[in-house]
Amino acid sequence: MAQYQTLLYYCYSPIADAEKFAADHLEFCKSLNLVGRIIVADEGLNGTVSGSPESCQAYMDAIYADGRFNHTEFKIDDVTEPSFIKMHCRYKTEIVHSGLRDPKIIDPTQKTGIHLEPKDFMEMKDQDDVVVLDVRSNYEHNVGHFRNAVTLDIENFREFPEKVKELEKYKGKKILTYCTGGIKCEKASALLLAEGFEDVYQLHGGIIKYGKEAGGKDFDGKCYVFDNRVTVDVNSVNPVVVSKCKNCGKETPKMINCASPICNEHFTQCDECGEKLEGCCSTACQEDPLKRTYDGTGYYVKIPQPVNIEKISKRKHKNFPPKAQVEA
Incomplete structure (x- = not known):
């Protein structure tokens, strides 16, 4: 039975002194016993928060009461447990990293599809x-x-x-x-x-x-x-599975993060390969001494890890920049 809710939302709206807003907003969320991840930028808010229905309602009421964000639309999911472990609220240059920061060219508050x-x-x-x-x-x-x-x-x-x-x-x-x-x-x-x-x-x-x-x-x-659900069902009309296990090729809808924190790759893996490789994407990652304990979910609280020079070099060779840690 669902006892909690998870809110997904964003709002493009200018925030003056966004860094201070982020710090104050973190304390406000903690006062409501919410957990989640929020990005604050000069251009607005991007967040997913989770908690009791009462706490979530109080949060939405506060957002709507702030004139800057009263056009925010919340997507609300009922969940059996909170979708995060901790509460994070951080200031960044954009609420979704695109590199498109010139308002003369791209301004979602002025012109979009x-x-x-x-x-x-x-x-x-x-x-x-x-x-x-x-x-x-x-x-x-x-x-x-x-x-x-x-x-x-x-x-x-x-x-x-x-x-x-x-x-x-x-x-x-x-x-x-x-x-x-x-x-x-x-x-x-x-x-x-x-x-x-x-x-x-x-x-x-x-x-x-x-x-x-x-x-x-x-x-x-x-x-x-x-969040720690990793994936959610969407199609209740004509659902099919389209993803395959990276290791054996068997159809599977399950997506996890590699148990090696240095790798941390997002990939699909069936339960059988997950047990065999302990939630790792390869035997090489399985030998990582910092390997996290795989509990079947493949979701881990992010902690700082040593820089993997070899992996960065491979990405540069492919002309791929490192993956972002947060999107919505």
């Missing part, structure tokens, strides 16, 4: 003149995506601007963007418009809202979320 409600998105997505575009990272769309969607080979959303040139062939079509909760689409759709795409739309509220209001129809697999 047309917001489509889930039912409207469902009706439009299969039309001949429509391209459905997933703006999330590889590990996210590998575990679940809309049927026939265009996916991009990116390790992190900050690589999205580099991929826009690959989408030139879709100019002249209607571009329907989507992501987990909508936050990435605000900047992705704005960038597409700035790059000359004319008919750009975005799924309002993202995959999570689509699951709640449209039954998740034609979303194949599961939706990656940035």
Whole structure:
């Protein structure tokens, strides 16, 4: 029986002295006995928090009472246990790391793609003149995506601007963007418009809202979320599994983080391989002396780890920057 709630939300709205706001907001969240992860930037808020229904309601009431955030939309999930262990609230340069920080070019408060409600998105997505575009990272769309969607080979959303040139062939079509909760689409759709795409739309509220209001129809697999649930079910109409175990190739919807904290790779792994490799992505990681205890969930509280020079070098060789730790 669900005794707690998890709130997913974001709001683009200027915050004066955002660093102080982040510190004060952390104490406020702790006073409500909430756990979660919130990013505060000059451009707004991006968060997932979890706690009792009473605490969550008090938090939403406070957000709405602040005139800067009264247009925030919360996606609410009932959960059997809190979706985090601790409460974090940090100041960063963006609420979702994109590298698009020039408000003269990209400003989600001024110009974005047309917001489509889930039912409207469902009706439009299969039309001949429509391209459905997933703006999330590889590990996210590998575990679940809309049927026939265009996916991009990116390790992190900050690589999205580099991929826009690959989408030139879709100019002249209607571009329907989507992501987990909508936050990435605000900047992705704005960038597409700035790059000359004319008919750009975005799924309002993202995959999570689509699951709640449209039954998740034609979303194949599961939706990656940035808390200890790791993935959540979306499709209650025609669900299928699309991901395979990295180690044996068996179909599995289960996504975990490698038990080696130095690796920490997001990947799909069946329970059998999870037990055999103790939650690691490889036998090499299984030999890591800092390996974390695998409890079957593959979710771990993040702690600082030594820099893995070899892994960074490999990423640079692939022209991939290191993965971001927080997105929504």
